Amino acid sequence: xxxxxxxxxxxxxxxxxxxxxxxxxxxxxxxxxxxxxxxxxxxxxxxxxxxxxxxxxxxxxxxxxxxxxxxxxxxxxxxxxxxxxxxxxxxxxxxxxxxxxxxxxxxxxxxxxxxxxxxxxxxxxxxxxxxxxxxxxxxxxxxxxxxxxxxxxxxxxxxxxxxxxxxxxxxxxxxxxxxxxxxxxxxxxxxxxxxxxxxxxxxxxxxxxxxxxxxxxxxxxxxxxxxxxxxxxxxxxxxxxxxxxxxxxxxxxxxxxxxxxxxxxxxxxxxxxxxxxxxxxxxxxxxxxxxxxxxxxxxxxxxxxxxxxxxxxxxxxxxxxxxxxxxxxxxxxxxxxxxxxxxxxxxxxxxxxxxxxxxxxxxxxxxxxxxxxxxxxxxxxxxxxxxxxxxxxxxxxxxxxxxxxxxxxxxxxxxxxxxxxxxxxxxxxxxx
Amino acid sequence: xxxxxxxxxxxxxxxxxxxxxxxxxxxxxxxxxxxxxxxxxxxxxxxxxxxxxxxxxxxxxxxxxxxxxxxxxxxxxxxxxxxxxxxxxxxxxxxxxxxxxxxxxxxxxxxxxxxxxxxxxxxxxxxxxxxxxxxxxxxxxxxxxxxxxxxxxxxxxxxxxxxxxxxxxxxxxxxxxxxxxxxxxxxxxxxxxxxxxxxxxxxxxxxxxxxxxxxxxxxxxxxxxxxxxxxxxxxxxxxxxxxxxxxxxxxxxxxxxxxxxxxxxxxxxxxxxxxxxxxxxxxxxxxxxxxxxxxxxxxxxxxxxxxxxxxxxxxxxxxxxxxxxxxxxxxxxxxxxxxxxxxxxxxxxxxxxxxxxxxxxxxxxxxxxxxxxxxxxxxxxxxxxxxxxxxxxxxxxxxxxxxxxxxxxxxxxxxxxxxxxxxxxxxxxxxx
Numbered sequence: 001x002x003x004x005x006x007x008x009x010x011x012x013x014x015x016x017x018x019x020x021x022x023x024x025x026x027x028x029x030x031x032x033x034x035x036x037x038x039x040x041x042x043x044x045x046x047x048x049x050x051x052x053x054x055x056x057x058x059x060x061x062x063x064x065x066x067x068x069x070x071x072x073x074x075x076x077x078x079x080x081x082x083x084x085x086x087x088x089x090x091x092x093x094x095x096x097x098x099x100x101x102x103x104x105x106x107x108x109x110x111x112x113x114x115x116x117x118x119x120x121x122x123x124x125x126x127x128x129x130x131x132x133x134x135x136x137x138x139x140x141x142x143x144x145x146x147x148x149x150x151x152x153x154x155x156x157x158x159x160x161x162x163x164x165x166x167x168x169x170x171x172x173x174x175x176x177x178x179x180x181x182x183x184x185x186x187x188x189x190x191x192x193x194x195x196x197x198x199x200x201x202x203x204x205x206x207x208x209x210x211x212x213x214x215x216x217x218x219x220x221x222x223x224x225x226x227x228x229x230x231x232x233x234x235x236x237x238x239x240x241x242x243x244x245x246x247x248x249x250x251x252x253x254x255x256x257x258x259x260x261x262x263x264x265x266x267x268x269x270x271x272x273x274x275x276x277x278x279x280x281x282x283x284x285x286x287x288x289x290x291x292x293x294x295x296x297x298x299x300x301x302x303x304x305x306x307x308x309x310x311x312x313x314x315x316x317x318x319x320x321x322x323x324x325x326x327x328x329x330x331x332x333x334x335x336x337x338x339x340x341x342x343x344x345x346x347x348x349x350x351x352x353x354x355x356x357x358x359x360x361x362x363x364x365x366x367x368x369x370x371x372x373x374x375x376x377x378x379x380x381x382x383x384x385x386x387x388x389x390x391x392x393x394x395x396x397x398x399x400x401x402x403x404x405x406x407x408x409x410x411x412x413x414x415x416x417x418x419x420x421x422x423x424x425x426x427x428x429x430x431x432x
Numbered sequence: 433x434x435x436x437x438x439x440x441x442x443x444x445x446x447x448x449x450x451x452x453x454x455x456x457x458x459x460x461x462x463x464x465x466x467x468x469x470x471x472x473x474x475x476x477x478x479x480x481x482x483x484x485x486x487x488x489x490x491x492x493x494x495x496x497x498x499x500x501x502x503x504x505x506x507x508x509x510x511x512x513x514x515x516x517x518x519x520x521x522x523x524x525x526x527x528x529x530x531x532x533x534x535x536x537x538x539x540x541x542x543x544x545x546x547x548x549x550x551x552x553x554x555x556x557x558x559x560x561x562x563x564x565x566x567x568x569x570x571x572x573x574x575x576x577x578x579x580x581x582x583x584x585x586x587x588x589x590x591x592x593x594x595x596x597x598x599x600x601x602x603x604x605x606x607x608x609x610x611x612x613x614x615x616x617x618x619x620x621x622x623x624x625x626x627x628x629x630x631x632x633x634x635x636x637x638x639x640x641x642x643x644x645x646x647x648x649x650x651x652x653x654x655x656x657x658x659x660x661x662x663x664x665x666x667x668x669x670x671x672x673x674x675x676x677x678x679x680x681x682x683x684x685x686x687x688x689x690x691x692x693x694x695x696x697x698x699x700x701x702x703x704x705x706x707x708x709x710x711x712x713x714x715x716x717x718x719x720x721x722x723x724x725x726x727x728x729x730x731x732x733x734x735x736x737x738x739x740x741x742x743x744x745x746x747x748x749x750x751x752x753x754x755x756x757x758x759x760x761x762x763x764x765x766x767x768x769x770x771x772x773x774x775x776x777x778x779x780x781x782x783x784x785x786x787x788x789x790x791x792x793x794x795x796x797x798x799x800x801x802x803x804x805x806x807x808x809x810x811x812x813x814x815x816x817x818x819x820x821x822x823x824x825x826x827x828x829x830x831x832x833x834x835x836x837x838x839x840x841x842x843x844x845x846x847x848x849x850x851x852x853x854x855x856x857x858x859x860x861x862x863x864x
Contacts, residue, residue, distance in 0.1 A: 022724050026584055029649065032762045033581045131579075137725040139579020146578075147563075147571025149465045150745035152458055217461065275731065278710040292454050293569040293742035296732040299707065300725065310725035313582035321757045330464045 004039035005320035006073050008100075010065035010091055011080030012045035012052055015105060015132075018309030019078065020054045030313065034320035038313070042071045069094035076101040076127075076319055078312060084108035096120035096128065103315045105132035105308055111206035111222040114213065115335070118327035128327045129315035134207045135160060135284040137307025138300040139314060144214050144288055145329045151290025153215040155432070157253040160207040160265075162282030162302040163191045163198040164230050164250040168238070168267075169280040172247060177235045190282060200229035201250065201265040208252030212263055215288060216256040217330040218338040225252075225263040226343060232423050233267060236383060237353055240394045241269050244379070246351075247277040248425065253432055255341075262341035269351050269427045276428070344403030349378065349427040352405070353394045354412075355419040358385065362417040366393065373408035375400045390419055396427070436471035437752035438505050440532075442497035442523055443512030444477035444484055447537060447564075450741035451510065452486045462745065466752035470745070474503045501526030508533040508559075508751055510744060516540035528552035528560065535747045537564035537740055543638035543654040546645065547767070550759035560759045561747035566639045567592065567716040569739025570732040571746060576646050576720055577761045583722025585647040587864070589685040592639040592697075594714030594734040595623045595630040596662050596682040600670070600699075601712040604679060609667045622714060632661035633682065633697040640684030644695055647720060648688040649762040650770040657684075657695040658775060664855050665699060668815060669785055672826045673701050676811070678783075679709040680857065685864055687773075694773035701783050701859045708860070776835030781810065781859040784837070785826045786844075787851040790817065794849040798825065805840035807832045822851055828859070 009016060023030065023038050031037040042060040044067070062068050065087050068077050077095040079102065081088045088109050095102045097120060104110065110117070110130050121128035131141045135158075144153070159165050163185065170181045182199070185191035197203050205225040213220035230250050241248050246269035254263045270277045275297050279285045284302030289295050301307040328335060356362045363382065370377060380395040397405065405424065412418055426432065441448055455462065455470050463469040474492035476499070494500050497519050500509050509527040511534065513520045520541050527534045529552060536542065542549070542562050553560035563573045567590075576585070591597050595617065602613045614631070617623035629635050637657040645652035662682050673680050678701035686695045702709045707729050711717045716734030721727050733739040760767060788794045795814065802809060812827040829837065837856065844850055858864065 018724070022582055026582060026723070029584060029762075030582060032649070032766055033757070035757065137722075138728060139575050142579045143571050143575060143730075146750060147574045147746055148742070149749045150454055150458060150462060150742045152461060217464070275707075275710060278707060290569075290742060291458070292450070292738040292745075294733045294736070294739055296570060296730075298575075298728075298730055300728040304726070306724040307726055310580070310582045310722060313724075314579055317581045318578060322754065325465070325467065325753045330461075334464055 002036045004037045006039050006041045006075050007078060008042040008068040008071040008074040009040055009078040010044045010068050012043060014305040015308045016080045017052045017054045018305035019312050022309045022313050034317040036320055038316055041074055042068055044068055066090050069098050074100060079104040079106060082106055084112040089113055092117050096124055099124050099126055101127040101319045103129045103312055107133040107206040111209045114220045118332040121327055122332055127319045127323050131315050132308045132311035134210050135286055136302040137310045138298050140286045140298045143298050148288055148290050148293055151293050153288050153290050155255045155289045156211045156215040157251055158286035159249055159279050159284050160204040160252045161198055162284055166190050166282045168248055171235055172238050175235050178233055199231055201227040204252045204265045208254055208263055208265055212254035214328045217335055218261055219335045224340045225265060227265045230267055236392050245272050246270060249276055259338060260341035261338035267425045269425055346402045347399050348429055349399055350397045350405055351425045353423040355390045356393055357417045358389055358391045365415060369408045369411040373404045375404050375408050434468045436469045438471050438473045438507050440474040440500040440503040440506040441472055441510040442476045442500050444475060446737040447740045448512045449484045449486050450737035451744050454741045454745050466749040468752055470748055473506055474500055476500055498522050501530050506532060511536040511538060514538055516544040521545055524549050528556055531556050531558055533559040533751045535561045535744055539565040539638040543641045546652045550764040553759055554764055559751045559755050563747050564740045564743035566642050567718055568734040569742045570730050572718045572730045575730050580720055580722050580725055583725050585720050585722050587687045587721045588643045588647040589683055590718035591681055591711050591716050592636040592684045593630055594716055598622050598714045600680055603667055604670050607667050610665055631663055633659040636684045636697045640686055640695055640697055644686035646760045649767055650693055651767045656772045657697060659697045662699055668824050677704050678702060681708055692773035693770035699857045701857055778834050779831050780861055781831055782829045782837055783857045785855040787822045788825055789849045790821055790823045797847060801840045801843040805836045807836050807840050
């Protein structure tokens with residue numbers, strides 16, 4: 001057997017210990033597939049003495065993760081610490097500068113610093129790989145970087161956050177309200193105690209920015225992702241959507257059009273005929289539309305120690321086999337920054353839901369504001385009263401400019417009859 | 433720019449001309465992704481003078497495809513002729529023996545001769561790639577070979593034939609009978625004039641054998657695929673399945689269990705909760721279950737010149753980038769032949785449909801035969817009369833040994849009340 005591929009690993013949480021278990025359990029097969037055995041030589045974590053259920057005695061121990069970049073015999077460093085900056089970023093820079101390949105599951109770091117790190121990797125002729133950073137165990141980075149490499153990709157989108165999809169599909173199944181399902185998800189460990197990062201769409205936005213850079217060959221632009229989450233979705237919205245033949249899903253959506261980059265994380269109404277409508281629970285799914293391949297979809301577990309470890313070790317096998325090619329498919333110096341597309345210029349059908357006072361004239365007020373902004377209504381339903389005596393008005397517009405919808409809502413923002421902020425969701429279409 | 437990656441291509445049908453169009457249209461992007469431009473240097477086809485809508489004047493012309501193996505400046509040969517043997521196989525052998533990498537869309541050739549060709553490729557240290565041979569434009573070979581490389585895969589299955597899926601989902605949608613939909617599919621060009629290769633499951637069996645070898649690291653065994661098609665499925669079967677919460681799909685199913693290889697192409701009842709139940713039309717989808725990744729699914733267009741060309745050119749980009757690793761993920765000499773699993777030992781629920789004479793005692797005869805073979809019935813429905821006055825009896829069994837079901841049907845085969853061969857389909861479950 002040839003020389004082992006030697007690894008230093010920072011972070012021994014559930015994913016880190018999953019990587020150790022995987023490399024032990026599938027060792028012989030991995031050695032055959034990689035052409036050489038994978039060998040962990042050094043590890044680092046906060047607490048040396050915690051029982052993690054795996055034997056660490058063969059590995060050198062570093063108290064300071066950043067010191068792993070200097071592990072003399074390591075070919076590659078794995079980072080599973082997390083955080084967009086701090087020790088994770090220092091370790092990434094130091095490892096790549098030291099000529100070691102680098103594998104990470106850290107979507108925040110790649111979303112914020114991916115271009116800088118890719119340049120370091122390409123200058124040092126080593127690999128920077130991040131399959132586990134997007135959609136957990138699904139090989140979607142590989143699928144886009146290599147599997148779809150022959151295509152110009154026009155649109156990439158999908159269900160990128162398992163917590164949100166679990167909450168939405170559970171609300172759908174049981175007709176429950178958001179707060180109730182979130183609480184249950186927290187009890188079951190599907191949602192964090194502080195859930196904002198997931199349910200406000202930030203996590204999905206990190207992943208979307210990475211997918212967009214990789215798909216379009218444009219500079220990663222996390223700051224350009226318009227981001228909204230799922231907190232304001234009511235059981236009634238899901239019921240209305242269903243009656244119209246749609247399911248509500250939080251989608252990340254990116255499109256390159258005339259050189260302009262559009263990136264948005266927002267709940268969408270997905271038609272039941274679309275495969276994303278059938279992705280339930282914490283499953284993730286990514287759709288890419290290539291100019292020759294047509295629509296490709298990749299789905300699987302978006303999180304969890306097993307799937308994430310599977311993605312990390314796939315990256316290791318690739319590097320051990322002699323992976324080559326650019327971090328984001330294209331050489332980083334060719335990845336120009338794209339102008340951001342004006343979302344107001346986008347056209348499509350939207351779902352808008354108002355919570356209004358139960359008194360005469362409200363419907364006339366809303367429909368007049370719509371008419372004045374040139375927003376034409378395709379269907380409208382005034383549904384149930386809520387506990388506090390308010391009434392829900394849900395509508396679907398004909399295809400409209402988003403700026404016109406914004407203008408109609410601006411007009412209505414001063415209305416004393418409308419409670420809170422209206423909920424706006426787009427209907428997923430071929431044109432999005 | 434570095435030296436171009438030079439290609440000789442045999443076969444200028446719709447896929448071959450698609451490859452030329454793709455390489456022209458996406459040339460700059462492909463050169464960035466591959467690290468060097470792709471350049472077709474020679475082509476071969478039967479008729480030099482046919483107008484194919486692409487300019488061939490830059491390419492050397494060979495009347496005999498087999499001569500392409502000798503193209504002095506070609507790094508790689510593409511084979512798009514088809515046929516498991518004959519010129520395609522000769523070209524493959526000669527190209528690999530001449531130290532040229534080889535890319536093919538030819539599932540029949542890989543299913544029959546994949547092991548021999550993989551050995552030639554590995555001995556010559558060149559690549560043999562066949563992404564386009566399975567599931568068209570979906571990068572499932574890459575997904576299994578590399579994306580899921582860290583996993584022991586226990587089961588791989590999916591919808592591998594777009595013609596059958598188009599027919600079944602159209603029958604489902606319109607309640608039509610098989611013959612009627614087949615005829616329409618032939619008119620639309622979705623089915624061949626001689627459709628046996630597709631609708632009798634042979635095409636799916638070729639693909640399944642390839643997926644099984646790649647997933648399990650066992651020698652390719654096309655002869656071991658139990659194969660049945662969709663000719664006998666009636667509109668009533670689809671209706672019954674739907675009433676029970678299932679959709680009928682032709683699946684290829686492979687499992688490695690205790691070192692024994694089970695491979696089957698057969699119509700299955702797929703529960704509506706399973707993602708394969710929602711794959712409609714000519715779409716293909718492949719599911720792989722890894723011991724760390726969990727369930728992965730890849731879906732997209734299973735045929736067509738654009739998707740197939742996308743897969744062929746992805747292979748070219750990989751080779752141009754310096755693809756390495758084994759043809760079937762594992763070195764071919766490690767791929768032992770697995771014993772074939774006895775399908776009779778398999779247990780699960782089955783759907784059985786009889787067409788019977790409308791006379792007293794038939795139901796008693798059938799249920800007695802079931803009882804005597806220890807097959808227990810979960811649900812049974814006697815449905816409509818057919819045009820000739822026959823009656824349909826459909827049942828779902830409790831979990832039973834397949835050999836017991838076979839025994840019950842053997843008993844009934846001499847019955848004068850049962851018309852034709854009963855239709856048996858398995859219910860897809862976690863245990864399959």
